[in-house]
Amino acid sequence: MPEKPNENLIKDITKKSEKESGADLEVSSSPELAHLSESIGAMQNFINHDKPVKFIQLLQIEEAVKKLTVNMGGWEFSIEELEKIPDFEKNAKIWKEISQGDCSNTDKLTFITPEIAEHFSHHQGALVLSGLTSLSDKAAKYLSHHQGGLDLSSLTSLSDQAAECLSHYQGILVLSGLTSLSDQVAEYFSRHQENLGLSGLTFISDQAAEYLSRHQGNLNLSGLTSLSDQAAEYFSRHQGALYLRRLTSLSDKAVEYLSRHQGDLDLSNPTSLSDQAAEYLSHHQGALALSGLTSLSDKAAEHLSQHEGDLSFNSLTSISNKVAEYLSRHQGLLLLNGLTSLSDKIAEHFSHHQGTLHLRGLTSLSNQAAAHLAKHKGKIYTGYDIKKQIEKLRK
Secondary structure, three states, X not given: OOOXXXXXXXXXXXXXXXXXXXXXXXXXXXXXXXXXXXXXXXXXXXXXXXXXXXXXXXXXXXXXXXXXXXXXXXXXXXXXXXXXXXXHHHHHHHHHHHHOOOOOOHHHOOOOOHHHHHHHOOOEOOEEOOOOOOOOHHHHHHHOOOEOOEEOOOOOOOOHHHHHHHOOOEXXXXXXXXXXXXXXXXXXXXXXXXXXXOOOOOOOOHHHHHHHOOOEOOEEXXXXXXXXXXXXXXXXXXXXXXXXXXXXXXXXXXHHHHOOOEOOEEOOOOOOOOHHHHHHHOOOEOOEEOOOOOOOOHHHHHHHOOOEOOEEOOOOOOOOHHHHHHHOOOEOOEEOOOOOOOOHHHHHHHOOOEOOEEOOOOOOOOHHHHHHHOXXXXXXXXXXXXXXXXXXXXX
């Protein structure tokens, strides 16, 4: 029996899809399929009776094809939707894996439908969707119900509606691909109560800073290269760790505001610090990272020695005896991993330090210096050879 024209068309559609995607596609039985069959049958009748086919009939068939429903890996798509999916072959393969319970390649997805997002809302554990370049509002709503950590680090834009949905997400949320943030979106994210990664932002308005200061949880804004005094005042109210790792400079006034922040504070990029700024930071409560500093004055070291919390100076390659004396008075974790050598006098100062001491950059140490460090009562972290040298003297 000869095949009907509509059957030929359906086979052509499915063969093309399978060839392009490498996935198993099936055209689902639906009213749209029945309508297409009727339209093709009507056109075939015109042809059989040698009547001209009207242009409107061709348009109707085209529209009917777009509305056909295709089943792929357990999810339904219209032909029109399939045409809009980027990297369809790769995504279709991963969707099929997901439908079979294999979520090992979620980080390679560049597109998800609301149906797949709904499936992910039930996923147990962290969900890495770091390849997604777009996210519909409906998909965002489903993902907001997932718990366990969500990585959407390749999204470069987000609608207000999608942002509002994700603000309700209960878990770590990584959106480091966003390069700008409207005040409205910032207001939505102020409601999020977990760690929030926005390290792709290079600028933030004072109004957005005020909104984000209400956020409760660690806040990563390490892409910001500048911060106004007003924004710094707002962030002084933030509750949680605050990461500002790429600020090239800060006014003393901004530092004064940030010193009032209660929680870990990462200011790892500035290479210098005024004595006044150091005095302000000495009152900060929480871990303080100043790993960009390449020099430290004696007075600044004296101020910072009074800081209560971990201190990090990993870019200092050398320090004066006086700086070492002051820093040895600090109580807590002290990181000086940029130092490659220690004089005997500096080692003697550090022997009085109370807390954990990191000196992982040391490449050599005199026996006298090692003997001084062996008297240090806390933990010392160094390279393997230096560690053995100190431990031998501790016995």
